[in-house]
């Protein structure tokens with residue numbers, strides 16, 4: 456198998472076969488992200504993809520779920536994604552779902568018909584970097600979409616029958632803004648009905664624009680207690696039925712997981728317990744994260 460650059464996949468895809476179809480991230484501008492700074496974006500050839508699928512078949516007797524690597528693999532044209540899905544069906548007939556990271560811009564570049572065709576060939580459960588439901592924050596982090604664009608594109612995705620997983624980032628609004636960010640983000644999630652909510656926490660990584668902003672004082676990171684209060688406000692404000700909340704990410708101080716609304720109180724209690732355990736004094740400062 457060929458893997459170029461660092462390979463990232465979401466924690467829920469730990470058991471999926473990873474197939475590289477792009478290198479890097481076509482956007483590569485989010486101010487907090489250092490994942491693909493060192494690798495220019497490019498597409499992998501169909502020849503290499505097919506070679507990898509043949510090799511993978513010899514290693515994995517069965518792969519019911521395949522995750523396409525890397526940062527925003529849904530950037531590929533619908534025609535190319537359709538061809539990849541066909542090859543997957545040929546080599547792994549048992550594969551039920553082909554999934555990957557997708558941006559709002561990637562969805563917007565496909566027609567309604569193309570989205571429906573992609574769903575038909577097994578593409579589903581796209582991991583979409585939402586981060587926040589607050590326009591001011593999205594502009595500052597250079598996410599490349601607005602709240603209303605995200606609502607529109609996720610609506611199109613859902614009408615085509617494709618589920619999405621909303622990636623949310625705690626702490627992204629900076630000091631003093633966590634609870635407001637949580638309220639706006641919860642409102643966004645309530646309106647866009649993700650299949651799963653995946654929550655991570657902002658880190659200030661060297662080499663990123665956010666690191667420079669923090670050094671200049673134009674961005675002040677939230678304290679850890681604010682981040683935990685933000686997570687509580689997010690959980691409290693969500694009015695979704697039967698949606699999984701997956702707050703297990705290496706950047707999170709307290710691993711939280713449950714189904715909404717059933718486990719709402721249980722998750723809130725777990726965060727409160729952690730706050731009591733660490734003590735408010737220890738949490739009154741920003742924690743340094745090592746990597747995404």
Ligand code: SF4
Pocket residue numbers: 480481482483484485488489490491526527558584
């Ligand atoms: S957060 Fe995602 S979209 Fe933004 S630069 Fe990083 S990989 Fe690309």
